[in-house]
Each structure stands twice: as C-alpha cells, then as structure tokens.
Amino acid sequence: MRTPATALDAARDLLYPAQLRTSASTAHGYLDVFAPSEDDSAPDRPTIAAAAMNTHALATVYERAWRPFAFSLATGLTTATERRNAVTDLRLRGEQRVLDVACGPGNFTRYLSDVLTGAGLAVGFDLSEPMLRRAVADNSGARVAYVRGDAGRLPFADETFDAVCCFGALYLMPDPFAAIDEMTRVLAPGGRIAVMTSYPGGPGVVRPAVVAAGNLVGVRMFDRDCLPQRFTDAGLVEVEQRIRRVVQYVNATKA
Numbered sequence: 001m002r003t004p005a006t007a008l009d010a011a012r013d014l015l016y017p018a019q020l021r022t023s024a025s026t027a028h029g030y031l032d033v034f035a036p037s038e039d040d041s042a043p044d045r046p047t048i049a050a051a052a053m054n055t056h057a058l059a060t061v062y063e064r065a066w067r068p069f070a071f072s073l074a075t076g077l078t079t080a081t082e083r084r085n086a087v088t089d090l091r092l093r094g095e096q097r098v099l100d101v102a103c104g105p106g107n108f109t110r111y112l113s114d115v116l117t118g119a120g121l122a123v124g125f126d127l128s129e130p131m132l133r134r135a136v137a138d139n140s141g142a143r144v145a146y147v148r149g150d151a152g153r154l155p156f157a158d159e160t161f162d163a164v165c166c167f168g169a170l171y172l173m174p175d176p177f178a179a180i181d182e183m184t185r186v187l188a189p190g191g192r193i194a195v196m197t198s199y200p201g202g203p204g205v206v207r208p209a210v211v212a213a214g215n216l217v218g219v220r221m222f223d224r225d226c227l228p229q230r231f232t233d234a235g236l237v238e239v240e241q242r243i244r245r246v247v248q249y250v251n252a253t254k255a
C-alpha cells in the first residue's frame, strides 16, 4: 500500500465511504465532507452558543483568550493540565490514530499529535468553517489533519481509531447521543474514549442559576449518571468520571 505523503493524505485515506476520498474539497486546507442530511432540510434555529461557534470573532479569540478564561473558571484547571489529562485518559502513544471530535481551532488536536510518532495521526473534526480555518492556520503539524463534517455522522469506517475524544462540545449539539454512538462506532476494540462536558454543579444556591444560564444560551446539562450509564449501556468498560465544578470528564475503554 502507498505511504501517504502528508497528514491530509493520511486522513483522506480514512474517509468512508470511499467516494468521499475523491469528492472531499480541500480548498481551505482541511477535508470538507459536510453535506446536510435530509433531516436538516428545515433545521432548527441554532442556539446562541452554537451560533457563536460559527463566527470568525470567536474562532479568532477562542484558543488564547476565551478558552483559558472560561474553562479555568468552569473547571479550576489550566489548559496545560487539561491537555496532559487528555493524553493520560486516552493512553495516547506511538503510532496511534486519534480523532478529536468538535476540535474547534485545533487547540487539543495539535497537542495530542505531539505525543505521536511514525505513522501516528491526530484528526481534528468540526462543523464550523471559521474554527477549522483557524485550526489550519494555528495548529497544523506533521501528524495533524482536519476534517469538516457533523459529529452525528462521522465519515469513517467502524473501528478506525485507537482513541476518540470530544471536549467542550456535547452540550452544544442537538443530539449529543448520536455523536457518542458514532464515536463508539469508529473506536477500535481496546481503544479509549474521553469526553468533557457540562455538569450542573457548584454550591447549592448557585446551581439553579447555572442551569438557567445554560438554558438561556443553549448549553445542555448532563447529570452525574447520564454519561457513565450511556457508556456502560454501549458495552464500554473501565468507565471513570471526574467532576470539577460545572464540568465532568468521563473516559472508558471499548471492550
């Protein structure tokens, strides 16, 4: 088999069904395979939070200003700690393939690629064109490629990746469980899945305000049992959960 010349070629070789390999546009430095499904013919109006993800303004300030500020408030952790935890949770190493679903401007994708070697590959996947243009500009690398599409319909065959993650995005999606099912489908047996999403936490008096603010801008809250139960029902094992303020991290292994 031919050795791909670039990370983008390597990611193209993973697209499924195979016709996407020729039809995907690369005009902006990422593989664009997004096609609205028939169900999207009358899409719901996006929430405030989801709409913001599609703006050049947020894409521009996201990695350096918005994320460090908002997520350190939400989690009490620095971005550096979150990145290290991601590598540990995913048990990432060597020539593995990792899929970073809802990668935004690639702020985790490039970091994940840095621990890979040889034919290892980190694929960042997102729906937002402004975010992916920033990802290509700011977070490219020898083992990084970006793909545009909908997390509810991942354009990869079953068991393609050794590790799959989704940080800071399930709460924005109209159907986060479809995305989780897809992430599980493309994960190889023995592979690791890690997600970070919302949790209606904080001191008792603050909690209703957290939930109300989430509802207002379109951030869904996941209770303590929701994701561990979902992972267990999907047959995942070694399910672990860490809760930090208004955020939860859940990881598991595909049996």
Ligand SMILES: C[S@@+](CC[C@H](N)C(=O)[O-])C[C@H]1O[C@@H](n2cnc3c(N)ncnc32)[C@H](O)[C@@H]1O
Binding pocket: 053, 054, 067, 101, 102, 103, 104, 105, 107, 108, 125, 126, 127, 128, 131, 149, 150, 151, 152, 166, 167, 168, 169, 172, 173
């Ligand atoms: C807050 S950013 C998260 C970026 C990065 N993962 C992080 O933790 O900082 C959320 C991202 O989710 C993406 N997103 C939302 N719904 C999506 C979907 N259905 N499919 C793919 N990406 C989606 C948005 O475009 C946005 O870039």
